[in-house]
Amino acid sequence: MPxxxxxxxxxxxxxxxxxxxxxxxxxxxxxxxPRNTPERGFFINLHKSTGLLIGLLILLRIVWRLTHTPPPLPAATPHWQRRAANLSHGMLYACMLLMPLSGYLASNFSKHGVKLFNMVRLAPWGSDDKVIYAFFNQTHKLTALVLVAFVLLHILAVLKHQLIDRDNLISRMWPRATRPPF
Ligand code: HEM
Ligand code: HEM
Incomplete structure (x- = not known):
């Protein structure tokens, strides 16, 4: 295994x-x-559109991950570190998925729906329901914070490996010029 x-x-x-x-x-x-301005509608629709595209990339990544085994951790990795890595990576994937999903669901419970790149209107398939909208909108905002927390933890873990363990963990995820064709 590489x-x-x-x-x-x-x-x-x-x-x-x-x-x-x-x-x-x-x-x-x-x-x-500012709310209730054409400018806001323009930027919100752009955010929704780029968010949906990133969501598709995230889905692709999750499908890739489910169908490809990652390289094994070094045999000496303590049990708690394996568990911590699995748990935190799982949380990163869950939050990455929930961000675009909650935004998309919220949009479909508002009369606005999504206007893709301010050009193609995707009519909402849900009702114009303020309570359901607020639930998904709050989920979007809360998940945004949880994801930031886990990314910070992720970066701290990488720094610990680089500076304390000095095992060059980052080379596992670092792009390289030449690699064997597997
Ligand atoms: C990877 C995808 C996405 C990320 C990382 C993301 C991130 C964010 C962040 C950080 C905010 C500000 C939250 C706050 O003010 O506390 C926000 C707001 C918002 N997002 Fe997203 N977003 C994503 C995808 C989407 C999608 C796909 C939609 C809808 C189709 C969407 C709709 C919105 C809306 C409507 C707001 C404004 C909420 C408000 O001010 O009430 N987002 N997003
Ligand atoms: C939005 C920011 C980031 C997200 C959402 C993210 C997410 C992830 C996820 C989900 C994995 C697990 C891969 C798998 O086994 O399936 C991973 C691995 C990794 N990430 Fe990140 N990452 C982010 C930023 C960073 C940054 C800034 C660094 C460098 C400081 C970094 C370094 C690494 C390394 C070295 C691994 C491999 C860990 C291992 O060998 O087990 N990541 N990342």
């Missing part, structure tokens, strides 16, 4: 990390756009 992730897993990991960073900045910027 000691690093497949190049497709590495590409999806870093591409999605960068896109998520942009989508977060976009989401927080929305808070500054």
């Amino acid at each position: 000691a690093h992730y497949h190049r497709i897993a590495i590409t999806l990991h870093w591409l999605i990390a960068v896109l998520l960073l942009g989508q977060y900045l976009f989401g927080w910027y929305l808070g500054d756009v």
